[in-house]
Amino acid sequence: MCRNIRQLHNFEPPATTSEVEAAALQYVRKVSGSTRPSQANQEAFDRAVAEVAHATQHLLDALVTTAAPKDREVEAAKARARAQERYAR
Incomplete structure (x- = not known):
């Protein structure tokens, strides 16, 4: 899975519309292979x-x-700690 797509289920407060849209955008970018589609697409x-x-x-x-x-x-703190450990090597 794309690393930029984050889990949205079971958070307090629930995922916002903008978070859902951002995940959808990342998914479509990944599947299409394009971050900025041409005007035709x-x-x-x-x-x-x-x-x-x-x-x-x-x-x-x-x-x-x-x-x-x-x-x-x-x-978020757990993710930062994992990233720090991963990239400290």
């Missing part, structure tokens, strides 16, 4: 981002869990 690219974001939001709304919600700050 812009409409298809934008439509794909909107459809993936829509499907992602439906998925997040439908998922259920018994686990306690994660804290964004705690998870």
Whole structure:
């Protein structure tokens, strides 16, 4: 999976629309192999981002869990610690 796409499920507060759209954009960029589509492909690219974001939001709304919600700050700190360890070598 693309490293820039972050887990969005089971966080408090829930994922925002902008987070869902950012993940959708990263997914479409990865699949299409293009960060900036040509003018000829812009409409298809934008439509794909909107459809993936829509499907992602439906998925997040439908998922259920018994686990306690994660804290964004705690998870971010863990990610920074993992990155520091990984790149310190």
